[in-house]
Amino acid sequence: MADTKREIERKYESDESGLPDLTGVAGVTAVIDKGVAHLDATYYDTRDERLAASSITLRRRTGGSDAGWHLKFPVAPGVRDEIQAPLSDTVPRTLSGLLRSRVRDAELVPVVRLRSDRDVRHLVDAEGGLLAEASVDAVHAERLTDGGGTAQWTEIEVELADGGDVAFLDKVEKRLRKAGVRPSGSASKLARALAETGPKRKKRKPAPDPVTAGDHVLAYVRAQRDAIVELDPAVRRDVYDSVHRMRVATRRMRSAFRSYGKVLDRTVTDPIGEELKWLAGELGVDRDQEVLTERLAAALDELPRALLLGPVRTRLRTWSHARRGGSRRRLIAVLDGKRYLELLGTLDALVADPPLLEGAGGKPEKVVAKAVRKDFSKVSALVEQAVELPPGHDRDFALHEARKKAKRTRYAAEAASPALGDPATGLVKSMKALQSLLGDHQDSVMVREALRELAQQAHGAGESAFTYGLLYGREEQRAAAVEAEVPGFWAGAKGGPDF
Template sequence: MADTKREIERKYESSESGLPDLTGVAGVAAVIDKGVAHLDATYYDTHDERLAASSITLRRRTGGSDAGWHLKFPVAPGVRDEIRAPLSDTVPRTLAALVRSRVRDAELLPLVRLRSDRDVRHLVDADGTLLAEASVDAVRAERLGADTEVQWTEIEVELADGADPAVLDKIDKRLRRAGVRPSGSASKLARALAETAPKKKRRPKPAKAPVTAGDHVLAYVRAQRDAIVALDPAVRRDEYDSVHRMRVATRRMRSAFRSFRKVLDRTVTDPIGEELKWLAGELGVDRDQEVLTERLTAALDELPRTLLAGPVRTRLRTWSHARSSGSRRRLIAVLDGKRYLELLTALDALVADPPLLKAAAGQPEKTVAKAVGKDFAALAGLIEQALTLPPSQDRDLALHEARKKAKRTRYSAEAAVPALGDPARTLLKSMKALQGLLGDHQDSVMAREALRELARQAQAAGESSFTYGVLYGREERRAADDEARLPAAWTAIKETTTV
């Protein structure tokens, strides 16, 4: 069984003088010598170091107080989430699954062994509460399978669980005054890999700034590919909003394929787009139902008790549960499946060898702007058509189509920001607001359909349908308000759009 810990730490170069005296750092009442721990860690990765390329570390460590398997994901500079599993001879399946989107079918191999003698100090406050752990680590790093070993000494300061991160800033000031400087490597493994790498091994070239229209479109597509891969572990761990964010990344990429079809060859991108649509569908199996249930529950919470007739909340829960597919297990099976891995491989191939058309070599100010302008023109046609219709199901459908086009225009404007600057930013902001307005209207349409179904079920069970009618009326009024706001909102958008 794996557990997670947020690790906040800073690393420093160490001189022969070792750890400076930290007594007297603001808030630190005492520095307690905890002795020397002998740590032996073997780091695993693919032969081409795919985990290291994403600043992810997977190790098996003995010694110290937390022997076992540790998988670390970067969160921010100096911050990582460490997922732990009990000590075993092979990589735990729970951890292997969390790196599958990067490892794919490659084998996880032991690449580096680090042995450290860790001289530990506990920094405590006046009540004896641990604030941070400071240590001097004498490290020996060996690249396995090669006759290469390096040694160095570093200082590591790790924040204690629940402690104020500001204590690290105070310790940092003391260390800098003593002449101690931050480490040039983000982690021990990064330093070990760099210093034991074969001399002829090629390092990846730094990404060049986008120049052509193709450069800008590919940068956006690459960012969505990276987001899908990076969100995979979060989705598996059921982290808040991770499923939604991965779904959005698939939509952004599909939208880019359509909007910039003059830049990327659709004979290549269309099949990938269909697979992205499939993945988005799998990710959204229960998401739409959850959003609808949350809306209806919030509406119930706003009603006075005098308007609640019958077991309304119980019926809503029963209805929602019946419509839920229990997709959690199914989603994990999708992420473990061959089709998903083949999609990731196809995305890698697309980014590595993009199917660029002639327009890709053009100036982004023209090519990208033209694509965004075309999306906006299509949106304008849908909005203006919808505004000519009387309130009806046809108008609801027209506004729903306009909502989808507003989302596509938003994504194309988002992709265009690096190339077009403020005009694209202005359009992006407008599209977010318009999408919100049209999205609320569509949510109201869906909520009214659900309320009709709930009312029918209640009547069939001999329950009062009064409350569902009250909620229906409120949703109807909310949709009417959205429709009333739309003409002025659209006029303002047209006046400020210059793309």
């Protein structure tokens, strides 16, 4: 079983003169000598160093208080999530699965060995509570591939105690700077070891600024590909909102394929879009049901107890459980499956060799703007059609279609924003607001369908259906309120994008 912790630390260059006196740092009552630990860590990566390229580290370490396997994902500068697993001879499956979207079918091999003598100090407050751990590390690095170079250096590392205030690290850094200590030029020991022990690699040139319509569309598509790959480990770990965010990335990419069919050849992108639709469906097997159940539970919480007739909460739980079609195990199997990995490979190939059409070489102010205006016109037609229809199924359907087109227009405008500036950004905001408004309406439609089903089940079991009917009436009122709001909202938005 793997354990996870949030690691917040800062690294500094050292001239081997040791750790400056930190007793003067505000809040520090004592600096306690914890002795010297001898650490021996072997870092693993693919031969082409895919993990290092994403600032991810995987190591097997002995010595110290936390011997074992450590997998670290970057969160922000100086902040990483560290997932730990017990010592073993091979990479634990709990960790290798989290690397699947990047490693694919490549082999993880030892690339660097780091042996460190760590002189540790604990910075504690007046109650003896740990504020941070400061250490001086004498590091010997040995490259295990590419000729086996070596390097040595000494660095200072300050790691915040669990649950500590990041502002404390600022105070420590201020004291270190006064003593002549400067932040390290490398983000991690591994990054420095790779740079100093391996062959000189050409620095990656930054991507040129987008110029053509194709540049802008591809930048957006590439960002969604990257999001899918980067969110994969979070989805596997069941990190909050990660499933939703990955689904959104798949939808954004599919939307870009459709909106910018004059830029990217749809005979190539349509089949990829179908695979993205499949992935979004797998990601949403249980999520949509969870959202619906949460809304029904919240509606029940709003009712006085006197209006809860019959075992309504029990029936809601039973109904929700019966409608759940997936599980965490199923989702992990999808992410480990051949179809998903082939999709990732297809997305890589698309980005590397995009199927550009003639429109890709056009000016974004013309090509991209035209595509966004076309999407907006579809939204406009659907909204105006919906508000003319009488309340009922046809209006519900028209508003739902308008919501989907508003989402597509929003994503098209997102892709266009770097080229078209404020007008596109403004359109993103207005389409997001419309999407949210119509989303409330569609949620009410889905809740009413669920309430009808629950009422029928309750009636068949000889239970009172009163509460379900009451909630149904409330949802009708909410939907009617949204429908009444749409014309006024649209009157302020239907002028369309100003480009």
